[in-house]
Amino acid sequence: MKRSLASLLLLALLVGCNDDVVDYVQALALAGECATKSCDDDNPCTDDSCADGVCSHAAKAGACDDGNACTSGTSCTNGACGGGQTVSCDDGNPCTANSCNETIGCVSENTSAACEDGDACTEGTLCNGGACGGGTSKSCDDGKVCTDDSCDKALGCQYGFNTADCDDGDACSTASACKSGNCAPTTLLTCNDGKICTDDSCDPGTGCVYNNNTAPCDDDNPCSTGEKCDNGSCAGGQAADCSDSNNCTDDSCDPVKGCQNVANAAPCDDGSACTASDACAGGSCKPGTVISCTDNNACTDDSCNAASGCVFANNTAPCNDNDLCTTGDACAGGNCKAGSALTCNDNNPCTTDSCNAATGCAFTAHTDPCDDGNACTESDACAGGVCKGGSSKACDDGKLCTTDSCVATSGCAFTNNAKPCDDGSACTIGDACKGGTCSSGTTQVDCNDGNPCTTDTCEVKTGCQNVDNADACDDGNPCTDSDACAAGVCKAGSAKNCDDGNACTLDTCDQSKGCVQTPVPLACDDGDPCTKQDACKAGACSGGSNACAGGSTEICKTPAPLAVGAFANNLAIDLCTLKNMVVNTPKCAPADAVGHELRHAVKTQGTYHVTITPKVPFGAVKPLVELGATTCPTANTVCGPVTANTPLAASAIGQELPIRILVPPALCPAGTKLEVTIDLEIL
Numbered sequence: 001m002k003r004s005l006a007s008l009l010l011l012a013l014l015v016g017c018n019d020d021v022v023d024y025v026q027a028l029a030l031a032g033e034c035a036t037k038s039c040d041d042d043n044p045c046t047d048d049s050c051a052d053g054v055c056s057h058a059a060k061a062g063a064c065d066d067g068n069a070c071t072s073g074t075s076c077t078n079g080a081c082g083g084g085q086t087v088s089c090d091d092g093n094p095c096t097a098n099s100c101n102e103t104i105g106c107v108s109e110n111t112s113a114a115c116e117d118g119d120a121c122t123e124g125t126l127c128n129g130g131a132c133g134g135g136t137s138k139s140c141d142d143g144k145v146c147t148d149d150s151c152d153k154a155l156g157c158q159y160g161f162n163t164a165d166c167d168d169g170d171a172c173s174t175a176s177a178c179k180s181g182n183c184a185p186t187t188l189l190t191c192n193d194g195k196i197c198t199d200d201s202c203d204p205g206t207g208c209v210y211n212n213n214t215a216p217c218d219d220d221n222p223c224s225t226g227e228k229c230d231n232g233s234c235a236g237g238q239a240a241d242c243s244d245s246n247n248c249t250d251d252s253c254d255p256v257k258g259c260q261n262v263a264n265a266a267p268c269d270d271g272s273a274c275t276a277s278d279a280c281a282g283g284s285c286k287p288g289t290v291i292s293c294t295d296n297n298a299c300t301d302d303s304c305n306a307a308s309g310c311v312f313a314n315n316t317a318p319c320n321d322n323d324l325c326t327t328g329d330a331c332a333g334g335n336c337k338a339g340s341a342l343t344c345n346d347n348n349p350c351t352t353d354s355c356n357a358a359t360g361c362a363f364t365a366h367t368d369p370c371d372d373g374n375a376c377t378e379s380d381a382c383a384g385g386v387c388k389g390g391s392s393k394a395c396d397d398g399k400l401c402t403t404d405s406c407v408a409t410s411g412c413a414f415t416n417n418a419k420p421c422d423d424g425s426a427c428t429i430g431d432a433c434k435g436g437t438c439s440s441g442t443t444q445v446d447c448n449d450g451n452p453c454t455t456d457t458c459e460v461k462t463g464c465q466n467v468d469n470a471d472a473c474d475d476g477n478p479c480t481d482s483d484a485c486a487a488g489v490c491k492a493g494s495a496k497n498c499d500d501g502n503a504c505t506l507d508t509c510d511q512s513k514g515c516v517q518t519p520v521p522l523a524c525d526d527g528d529p530c531t532k533q534d535a536c537k538a539g540a541c542s543g544g545s546n547a548c549a550g551g552s553t554e555i556c557k558t559p560a561p562l563a564v565g566a567f568a569n570n571l572a573i574d575l576c577t578l579k580n581m582v583v584n585t586p587k588c589a590p591a592d593a594v595g596h597e598l599r600h601a602v603k604t605q606g607t608y609h610v611t612i613t614p615k616v617p618f619g620a621v622k623p624l625v626e627l628g629a630t631t632c633p634t635a636n637t638v639c640g641p642v643t644a645n646t647p648l649a650a651s652a653i654g655q656e657l658p659i660r661i662l663v664p665p666a667l668c669p670a671g672t673k674l675e676v677t678i679d680l681e682i683l
Contacts, residue, residue, distance in 0.1 A: 113126070248283050
């Protein structure tokens with residue numbers, strides 16, 4: 001078939017590197033000889049050409065396809081396609097068995113194995129049709145009344161503490177409620193029967209226990225002493241000895257007042273032979289009737305010897321002149337001589353004294369007030385010529401810490417005791433009387449309620465005070481932070497942040513272990529725009545296949561960051577195929593120029609060095625390399641690599657560096673390929 005002169009000239013341009021016109025004509029002739037000859041050896045690792053009618057197959061480097069769908073990244077070496085890496089066929093689906101067929105590539109076959117559907121609230125899931133499903137709902141019942149059981153699809157079973165009423169099984173508590181996942185008493189049983197003869201306690205199994213003791217006690221009866229507890233009651237002891245060894249008192253004991261020694265009027269003997277019918281009065285033996293020792297002669301001394309009786313001796317003593325109202329009569333010569341008027345006084349406050357000449361002194365009884373000589377009686381009054389004791393004196397000082405009594409000779413007596421008492425403070429235990437006053441006990445009331453969320457104190461008037469506080473606390477859940485007290489209970493704070501910033505781990509919190517990072521087989525982004533189908537492996541993001549492999553129409557950014565002295569992966573492109581990628585007018589070429597535009601993300605400061613290597617010589621064509629719209633090449637022909645350099649300041653970091661490779665549009669008629677490789681280096 002015939003070719004036009006223009007097409008033959010273009011072929012000549014692609015073969016030669018000489019600017020001379022003669023060379024163009026010779027190239028045209030040679031092209032005519034090779035026009036009908038095919039030199040394609042079907043080897044992607046050779047550059048096939050024809051010169052002077054002779055085919056040549058020069059080995060070349062670069063990426064190639066070895067025809068095996070199970071390898072990637074193969075390249076040409078010494079004219080043969082080989083090397084590369086085994087294709088990973090792992091589709092991340094646990095319900096498929098993945099393998100590779102050299103002809104068709106990756107093959108995935110559905111399985112029926114046990115699997116994890118990602119829902120922590122199901123169990124027994126199986127693969128079916130390539131998907132994980134089925135299973136049954138997981139039971140999260142822990143059998144505890146103090147936890148609210150639920151299930152979170154991501155975290156699984158959750159057991160949150162509650163504050164519900166509960167039964168702690170302790171007979172010593174009357175009310176219980178849930179606290180930190182356990183049933184704890186809120187109100188304790190009070191075991192106090194008010195009896196001194198029992199030891200009060202509480203048995204968790206049976207409740208209140210009152211055991212009899214044998215402690216010393218007081219039955220509140222002043223007529224007994226030395227009592228002890230027996231069979232739960234205060235008993236025993238001995239009767240109080242109330243004897244005062246005085247026959248003129250009736251000795252007894254009053255259950256309220258204690259010993260009573262009341263004067264009597266019993267017959268007694270005053271020890272004198274000169275008295276008869278002696279009788280008690282005022283608590284002592286009083287002489288009775290004096291024995292009459294008289295000879296009816298006032299002028300004799302009539303006397304009585306206490307030991308022997310009456311004695312009659314003449315005297316000059318006073319006598320009775322038969323006028324009973326005179327006194328000081330005196331005997332003289334055995335006769336009675338009248339004396340002065342008689343003073344009648346029997347020294348008895350209960351008689352009115354007078355004198356009758358015929359009868360003499362008269363002592364008439366009256367009922368006037370008197371004093372019977374007993375300090376324990378009041379309102380004494382005369383009766384029958386004798387002073388009689390009135391009502392018993394009330395000896396009560398109104399003090400619990402004194403025992404009140406009365407002594408006939410001295411009156412009321414208030415003796416200090418050691419009885420239990422109340423000092424008025426609700427913060428002491430075991431108060432007792434001492435020195436006549438109530439003394440505080442040595443034991444302080446224990447106001448500790450065992451709750452860290454209350455401040456425990458004791459007020460003298462009101463007793464224990466357990467006031468809610470807002471202190472920091474620990475709710476026992478490692479999955480919460482900043483726990484604090486509120487309303488007397490430790491409240492959970494904010495949920496603990498377990499995010500480790502790694503997209504390849506499932507971040508959860510276990511209530512027994514705390515933060516847990518579990519690797520997950522998810523899709524991810526390794527930050528390299530030149531890889532695709534990145535996937536998580538062993539908790540890290542692993543790059544997938546080359547995003548630029550298998551198609552020259554893709555624009556690929558170089559990996560970032562790129563360290564100083566490092567090369568980017570070399571990128572093979574066809575400038576003619578990508579001719580529509582240039583969207584704005586470059587600096588160094590006409591507006592109709594075509595080619596490829598690459599944008600590189602600047603991550604490092606340095607000098608960026610770009611090298612463009614043609615697959616075959618371009619001949620007299622001038623490809624323009626525009627680096628950051630600042631640098632233009634000076635070469636007129638491209639028979640080998642072309643380079644461009646530009647230094648970038650720190651201010652360029654974070655921006656994109658445009659790299660354009662441009663050729664005249666006349667070089668891209670249908671079917672023409674202008675292939676180059678691009679390398680980027682930071683110096």
